[in-house]
Amino acid sequence: ANQDEALAVNIFSTNVANLFGGEGVQAAPAQEGAQQEGVQPAPAQGGISSPINVTTAIDANASLTKIEDAIRMVTDQRANLGAFQNRLESVKASTDYAIENLKASYAQIKDAIMTDEIVASTTNSILTQSAMAMI
Template sequence: NANDGISLAQTAEGALQQSTNILQRMRDLSLQSANGSNSDSERTALNGEVKQLQKELDRISNTTTFGGRKLLDGSFGVASFQVGSAANEIISVGIDEMSAESLNGTYFKADGGGAVTAATASGTVDIAIGITGGSAVNVKVDMKGNETAEQAAAKIAAAVNDANVGIGAFSDGDTISYVSKAGKDGSGAITSAVSGVVIADTGSTGVGTAAGVAPSATAFAKTNDTVAKIDISTAKGAQSAVLVIDEAIKQIDAQRADLGAVQNRFDNTINNLKNIGENVSAARGRIEDTDFAAETANLTKNQVLQQAGTAILA
């Protein structure tokens, strides 16, 4: 029974290894798509491979079986293996669903709250990026005074990205949107790693404004996406995909760790059962096996008595 448990765990773990490889490939494609050198058609092509990999994840989830039972589609639940000679000497194995729809990740997103104004004067734009549980990070953008609203938005987004504090900024025309990775506050609750982005024109020369966003992004909404919903046909989608995939890999790693632990437990159980069997066999032998020294002495004694009886009769 314990060997059956090991075989089941190994079957599931082997399938999850391939699922991990698929997620790693999807992550590589997402990072490639996030690169600014890609055109829309190139991102579409990369997204096409991601869609095929999503289907392969589901195929593995739906077809991995042991003894006629599906292991990774969510129907397995918990199985108990009888590993001893007495009642209730069991080891339980639980396996969660590992389909593209069940693997998920959390991130936070926010809109810039309005359109970026065109730069009508040269000057400096201050950007304060609030860090949850830490000090704000401040960056500056220099405006020449002749940028369009689209150019100003692109400059501000680039400055936020260059800060490398766990937030991605994406300009679309004259608007900016943000994606923040998940973090935890002092109580352990999941929250946005970035609490807000405040943008202000603080130093203009001449008449007009360098640039501004009204209002700034101060509210990040929690978003929970699955691997099945990943779409890397845009740079923003690619960045979000990386966050989701990283969480999905952690989920698979946790399940594989559980399977590895239960395999080791089954191994130890088998070794213990072998030890018990050897000791019981030895004890039984001491009780039932012949004491050759004593029986040889009895044989010799009986032979002497027989010879003595024969001599008397003669």
């Protein structure tokens, strides 16, 4: 069901230096023939490129914007990871359900085979007893 689908997540170190130094989260390259759903490339800068400065009110306000952008980046990444986790949990639940159904089907098949063998044995026993009675 999931053939040719790729799920790749690259997470760079999420510390202040990376958030404010230009390193961001980037989408992993897709495998050949696979589709990437819901994976968006990192922005051109990848992070916040200039340092934080709070020496003046104007610089502090600009820094607040940078901090809000960094928080938004982290929040977006957490949302993406949560979506991936939900998808994996859903696939696991479906797989567990399929395994349970296969085990139940296998047990029913084994019961049917056993029933066939009992019927064959009983038929042979009746035929043998009938033949002995005729002799």
